Amino acid sequence: MGHVFELGTRYADAMGLTVDDGDGGSVTVEMGSYGIGVSRLLQTIVMQGAWQRDSGLDSLHWPATDWGSVAPYRAAVVPIGDDDVVREAATGVHDAIGADCLLFDDDGQSVGERFAESELLGIPAKVVVGNHYRETGDVEIEHRNGESRSVAPERVADAVERFAAGD
Incomplete structure (x- = not known):
């Protein structure tokens, strides 16, 4: 339903984004991205019980x-x-x-x-x-x-x- 992307340092390198490493130096930030797909969310709702065939209802619930x-x-x-x-x-x-x-x-x-x-x-x-x-x-x-x-x-x-x- 959701998705996560590991972006690594690609965008942080391009922006010069660093953090202090605690020893007086700096390290490039590792980045990630996450999101939720609306179309996958609707499919999941239907698959997880919205379609109630076992109850005798042949409709979305x-x-x-x-x-x-x-x-x-x-x-x-x-x-x-x-x-x-x-x-x-x-x-x-x-x-x-x-x-x-x-x-x-x-x-x-x-x-x-x-x-x-x-x-x-x-x-x-x-x-x-x-x-x-x-x-x-x-x-x-x-x-x-x-x-x-x-x-x-x-x-x-x-x-x-x-x-x-x-x-």
Whole structure:
């Protein structure tokens, strides 16, 4: 995942970089370099458990920590139905959650395709706006582990934040 390069004295010689050797003389500094490759980091995350085949989940499972998640989005808003009430509510929920939320509103996709795409991307929380919203005024938030809860639209941003962190 990371890499280390021993540079020796090549660059130190060119810069005249020396340190006192303790005996009144000087020695040329030995240099090294290290770094981390972002592409290797993502590959490592996937290899070390992000892809949960053993659990029956055929999707990415990005790890969540106290300081956040490496998932590309915190939530996906999935409207069920194409009426104006659902469409407006889904757009409002998407806007309330913010920039790292994906709205699945493609008219060419079935609800199942929207759910599947959200799961394949490993998005931690799915906000469903549909029949439950029409009946109660609340949206459903589903965590990738199968847990779900009903939340008022004005509280959805906080609930998604907790769900994305694994709470």
